[in-house]
Amino acid sequence: MSNNPSTSDKLLLATIDLMAEKGYDGTTTKEIAAAAGVNEVTLFRHFGTKEKLLAAAFNRYHYALEMTKLFNESLTGELHEDLLIISRKYHYLMNRNRKLFQIIQKGSSILPPEVYQEAHRHPQELRKLLTNYLISMSEQGKVITSKHDIQAYAFMLMNHGAFNSNFSPIDLDEFIEESVRLFARALTP
DSSP states (O other): OOOSOOHHHHHHHHHHHHHHHHOSTTOOHHHHHHHHTSOHHHHHHHHSSHHHHHHHHHHHHSSHHHHHHHHHHTOOSOHHHHHHHHHHHHHHHHHHTHHHHHHHHHTTTTSOHHHHHHHHHHHHHHHHHHHHHHHHHHHTTSSOSSOHHHHHHHHHHHHHHHHHOSOOSSOHHHHHHHHHHHHHHHHOO
């Protein structure tokens, strides 16, 4: 089996790289095709439009699928440990996908609705996963009974704020350890 990326993956990665640098409007399908080493007809045959190409990039390279797998396969049922696992994976994925967020920030007023919908699907999925996890933990008596959707949202904002911070006076691992410790302590009955 070959480790070479498929034509679709080459196009998606070229899209992410170019649009992170030049913005959505500043990037043409011709440039994307050239960067991927294919012709523009191939790009249109695979994706149809620039909008669908960018939406496919968010679908393929954002985090919803990997986080779903993490919740289904890697959690231990111990609140503190699970929140550490979730937090660390979130930061790993967000940093890996940093260019996707640059695209959103650069194109906030001009990106097509299809792209925004796909980009926002991921945090919505994570919030559902976290909420369901907290409900399950509450049913087992491991988490206080409260507004689990708001708790999930607060946990996400805490981590997203750390990811988005332009200054880093604290080591990220230390932040994750301390913030998870505080969060788990607050939720423990």
